[in-house]
Amino acid sequence: MNAIVVGTRRSQLALTQTQWVIDRLQEMDPNLHVSLEKIVTKGDRILDVTLSKVGGKGLFVKEIEQALLEKRIDFAVHSMKDMPGEMPDGLTIGAIPIRENPHDCFISQDGRALKEMPAGAVVGTSSLRRQSQILSLRPDLVVKPIRGNLGTRLDKLKNGTFDAIVLAVAGLARMNMSYDQFDELSVKEMLPAVGQGALAIQCRADDAALIERLAQINHEETARAVQAERSFLQSFQGGCHLPVAGYAEWMNGEIQLSGLIGDPEGKQMIYGAALGTDPVQVGKKLAQELQEQGAEDLLDRVRNGLVG
Numbered sequence: 001m002n003a004i005v006v007g008t009r010r011s012q013l014a015l016t017q018t019q020w021v022i023d024r025l026q027e028m029d030p031n032l033h034v035s036l037e038k039i040v041t042k043g044d045r046i047l048d049v050t051l052s053k054v055g056g057k058g059l060f061v062k063e064i065e066q067a068l069l070e071k072r073i074d075f076a077v078h079s080m081k082d083m084p085g086e087m088p089d090g091l092t093i094g095a096i097p098i099r100e101n102p103h104d105c106f107i108s109q110d111g112r113a114l115k116e117m118p119a120g121a122v123v124g125t126s127s128l129r130r131q132s133q134i135l136s137l138r139p140d141l142v143v144k145p146i147r148g149n150l151g152t153r154l155d156k157l158k159n160g161t162f163d164a165i166v167l168a169v170a171g172l173a174r175m176n177m178s179y180d181q182f183d184e185l186s187v188k189e190m191l192p193a194v195g196q197g198a199l200a201i202q203c204r205a206d207d208a209a210l211i212e213r214l215a216q217i218n219h220e221e222t223a224r225a226v227q228a229e230r231s232f233l234q235s236f237q238g239g240c241h242l243p244v245a246g247y248a249e250w251m252n253g254e255i256q257l258s259g260l261i262g263d264p265e266g267k268q269m270i271y272g273a274a275l276g277t278d279p280v281q282v283g284k285k286l287a288q289e290l291q292e293q294g295a296e297d298l299l300d301r302v303r304n305g306l307v308g
């Protein structure tokens with residue numbers, strides 16, 4: 001039994017990430033045969049609306065999870081960032097490979113850095129997390145929603161719809177798009193999204209043979225860092241559509257987790273950090289710390305604003 005079916009979205013990034021995983025698996029076993037099954041998800045069909053307004057969890061993963069449960073596919077490669085906190089019964093994350101660059105980058109039309117933009121410049125992003133942090137640093141800029149895959153977003157930058165956009169470095173790096181003129185933002189300027197730069201390989205929980213295979217490309221440090229970030233995020237309802245950031249790094253054998261909750265206007269920021277060796281506990285500890293600083297209150301106000 002050496003033939004495996006992998007499900008993937010059709011976007012260039014999804015295809016590239018999936019191929020990267022297939023390559024790693026075939027390095028381990030040159031006889032492994034993998035075939036691709038392309039799946040269109042709800043998130044791919046919604047093009048013109050800001051995702052945070054659509055609500056709904058896991059717009060990019062639901063159809064894929066269905067295909068896994070129905071055994072039409074055996075595994076799927078997701079951006080960890082797009083994975084909802086909860087997973088249907090019967091599915092599991094079989095591996096989390098080594099993380100790509102977790103940072104965000106600011107790409108402007110004329111190569112200016114975020115600090116150098118003129119007042120009133122229009123920045124495209126549909127992420128409340130990015131919007132909040134951009135406006136906190138530069139309240140004089142204007143943030144407008146942008147949708148579409150990486151190529152579409154870069155086109156909208158080139159054709160002048162936006163003066164600048166913010167993207168994850170990981171997506172560009174995976175697709176070998178190098179921009180000499182991009183301003184890589186530090187975690188101080190722009191704390192990344194939970195799971196940013198990491199992949200999640202999802203499969204059926206009872207597929208022991210495949211799980212054994214996937215374990216070979218699991219990266220323990222990445223997996224535990226991401227676990228801490230997700231434990232933090234899961235303490236807040238509806239996390240992925242809220243202005244919440246979380247990023248964990250290893251420091252002298254311990255996980256150092258930073259987290260941030262902002263308001264969409266970038267006027268209020270609640271920031272904290274926690275240290276420890278148990279990922280789930282570190283996540284909970286940080287959530288607790290932010291709660292003590294009034295996180296739930298701030299998030300409630302954001303949630304109510306979104307409803308209107």
Ligand SMILES: NCc1[nH]cc(CCC(=O)O)c1CC(=O)O
Binds near residue numbers: 080081082169171197
């Ligand atoms: N929300 C879309 C998305 N999901 C994953 C990535 C690529 C980077 C990653 O793996 O975190 C992107 C694009 C972006 O945010 O620029």
